[in-house]
Amino acid sequence: MxxxxxxxxxxxxxxxxxxxxxxxxxxxxxxxxxxxxxxxxxxxxxxxxxxxxxxxxxxxxxxxxxxxxxxxxxxxxxxxxxxxxxxxxxxxxxxxxxxxxxxxxxxxxxxxxxxxxxxxxxxxxxxxxxxxxxxxxxxxxxxxxxxxxxxxxxxxxxxxxxxxxxxxxxxxxxxxxxxxxxxxxxxxxxxxxxxxxxxxxxxxxxxxxxxxxxxxxxxxxxxxxxxxxxxxxxxxxxxxxxxxxxxxxxxxTTFEHNAQQFVDEELNLPGAYVVTRRIEYDKRAINVLLTGRILTPAQLRAVRARLDAYHLRRAQLTVRQGLAQLDSADARALRSSLLEDVRSRNEQTLASYDARLAQLQQLLTQQADQTGLPAPATLLREVQAEHPTVRQLGLSRLVQPAADSLRADTAVVVSLRTTQPLPAAEAQRLTQWLTVRAGTRQPVRLLLEGPK
Missing domain, CATH: 1.20.1080 (Glycerol uptake facilitator protein)
Known part of the structure; x- marks a missing residue:
């Protein structure tokens, strides 16, 4: 069963x-x-x-x-x-x-x-x-x-x-x-x-x-x-x-991870800086270029004695000190590191831009909801049905602070760009229609911009 x-x-x-x-x-x-x-x-x-x-x-x-x-x-x-x-x-x-x-x-x-x-x-x-x-x-x-x-x-x-x-x-x-x-x-x-x-x-x-x-x-x-x-x-x-x-x-991967951890924790000493590091698993070798304070032979022996603590007992540690020891392999390592840093920074910048854009889009949506009018794209299609010369439309709320204890005035601003100048009578009718369409007590102000 x-x-x-x-x-x-x-x-x-x-x-x-x-x-x-x-x-x-x-x-x-x-x-x-x-x-x-x-x-x-x-x-x-x-x-x-x-x-x-x-x-x-x-x-x-x-x-x-x-x-x-x-x-x-x-x-x-x-x-x-x-x-x-x-x-x-x-x-x-x-x-x-x-x-x-x-x-x-x-x-x-x-x-x-x-x-x-x-x-x-x-x-x-x-x-x-x-x-x-x-x-x-x-x-x-x-x-x-x-x-x-x-x-x-x-x-x-x-x-x-x-x-x-x-x-x-x-x-x-x-x-x-x-x-x-x-x-x-x-x-x-x-x-x-x-x-x-x-x-x-x-x-x-x-x-x-x-x-x-x-x-x-x-x-x-x-x-x-x-x-x-x-x-x-x-x-x-x-x-x-x-x-x-x-x-x-x-x-x-284990060797490279342990070697990276060893270099980060044991060779980043006060006054000494790691310029490049070359970790070669096939040769079990760790090659580091240092600049800044010169380490004494006793300090280097103490550092090598710490290899066992990172499961790097058979690894060969080579420490070169001073930029005079820079070679072509170091130059390639520096270039690869710079490329990786640039790529990482670009990804972080793009991520921050995307987050900021999402915030701005959310803010614009909230402002559009508070005006009582539909989204700008929808409102543009409605306006173009009666006024085909309108090509672009922007929508926002304008808050005008008041002095003393008076309440701030809030107005809905609709900006339009047209292919031909809009006659005054037609603009007045459009303003009245937008006010009725908003269905709120907030006045609607129309900003007109002719063709460039």
């Missing part, structure tokens, strides 16, 4: 009740794998859009490239084919993914080779250093995309997954690294693409195994056994590197 809680749990989290027909799912997967015709043209344009967005450091343009990119198709095909024992689907998915990735790198490299803008902005730099969060986003986003992909009703899940699990921008960053000989950028961006592709495919495999989908049937039992071994080998080869990558990213 099934307990009520488990029955409720199974009903709530059932994925089969709104699943599309298996034939429809397979048809959608098949359509997304092949890169020819429409898919190939869309891929080409998505490459250029993403390259331009990275080049001009535009987040909106990059998001647009993520939405139109068809790279999810072959990745979904690999995971779906492995889950349903379809050898041909896996083979074609891997082949088309390789073709699409190679084409993306070559076209973006050609673009960055020809463009006069060669500086790496913050959006491009963000794709060169994968973190632990990228692994989690790819896995959970891929699972959400797999569920949305197999539903009867079209939803906004798949476009959202395209934005969250960025595939095109890292490949275009690889092209930038190839065109400008920034091999570290190229390696980091390709690393990020591999993480996203592997974990999206793994998520699709897991979701498809849960769903009641028919598996490919083999006529020969021996062929079926070979196919089963092949499919599970592909699944393991997909999962093991992904887990290994995830573990490596966790270790890297």
């Amino acid at each position: 099934e307990l009520p809680f488990f029955r409720w749990f199974r009903t709530r989290f059932d994925l089969a009740h709104d699943m599309a027909e298996p034939a429809e799912i397979v048809a959608d997967v098949e359509a997304g794998i092949a890169f020819k015709g429409t898919n190939l043209w869309v891929l080409f344009f998505a490459i250029l859009v993403a390259s331009v967005g990275l080049n001009v450091n535009s987040t909106a343009v990059i998001i647009g490239a993520m939405l139109i990119s068809p790279l999810m198709g072959p990745i979904v095909g690999v995971g779906f084919g492995a889950a349903t024992s379809n050898v041909d689907l896996v083979r074609r998915g891997l082949k088309n993914l390789g073709i699409a990735a190679g084409l993306s790198v070559l076209v973006s490299a050609l673009y960055f080779r020809l463009t006069p803008l060669t500086d790496a902005g913050s959006e491009l730099l963000a794709r060169t250093t994968p973190t632990t969060w990228d692994v989690a986003i790819a896995l959970f986003g891929g699972a959400a995309g797999a569920i949305g992909f197999t539903r009867r009703e079209v939803s906004n899940v798949v476009p959202g997954v395209s934005i969250a699990t960025a595939l095109m921008p890292p490949l275009c960053t690889v092209g930038y690294g190839l065109a400008t000989a920034h091999w570290a950028f190229m390696a980091g961006a390709f690393y990020l693409f591999c993480i996203n592709a592997a974990f999206i495919s793994l998520a699709m495999f897991l979701v498809a195994r849960i769903l009641p989908l028919p598996h490919f049937e083999f006529e020969n039992p021996r062929q079926a056994r070979r196919a089963k071994v092949l499919f599970w080998s592909v699944a393991v080869l997909t999962a093991v590197p992904s887990v290994w990558l995830a573990a490596g990213i966790v270790r890297r």
Whole structure:
């Protein structure tokens, strides 16, 4: 006998009740794998859009490239084919993914080779250093995309997954690294693409195994056994590197976090300032440039002795003192830091502008409500019905403070801009109509402005 809680749990989290027909799912997967015709043209344009967005450091343009990119198709095909024992689907998915990735790198490299803008902005730099969060986003986003992909009703899940699990921008960053000989950028961006592709495919495999989908049937039992071994080998080869990558990213992120905390807490001494910091996980090295007060050898030994407290026992600490020790790597680090600061400040400024604009719009709405007249846009349409020469209309309340104990006078001000001067009689009639339309005891004053 099934307990009520488990029955409720199974009903709530059932994925089969709104699943599309298996034939429809397979048809959608098949359509997304092949890169020819429409898919190939869309891929080409998505490459250029993403390259331009990275080049001009535009987040909106990059998001647009993520939405139109068809790279999810072959990745979904690999995971779906492995889950349903379809050898041909896996083979074609891997082949088309390789073709699409190679084409993306070559076209973006050609673009960055020809463009006069060669500086790496913050959006491009963000794709060169994968973190632990990228692994989690790819896995959970891929699972959400797999569920949305197999539903009867079209939803906004798949476009959202395209934005969250960025595939095109890292490949275009690889092209930038190839065109400008920034091999570290190229390696980091390709690393990020591999993480996203592997974990999206793994998520699709897991979701498809849960769903009641028919598996490919083999006529020969021996062929079926070979196919089963092949499919599970592909699944393991997909999962093991992904887990290994995830573990490596966790270790890297932990080391970098501990090193950053160590520098912030132990080397920001009174009179001494950290100019740049270079944290290299592969070499287990922390390289810091200090300026200001010179630290003595005894102080440096005391600082190094504190490495164990931050779980950095095997880390090598190099402290350079004085701006005379500034090198090209420091200059690049300073530039990256300045770009990040500028981007952060721009985001904060835009957020404050949006908040202020919302306050002003709310204030204008409140003032319009207190006048007894409709919103300016609505009132403009009503006025234009009788006075077609009116082109713009503004609405506000004017408070005139009074001396001594008299109450302040309040008037409603309606400002109009017309294409032709408004005759005095027509203006008087309009004022009387506005007064009646307001339905309050507040007088209405009309301000007229002719054409410029």
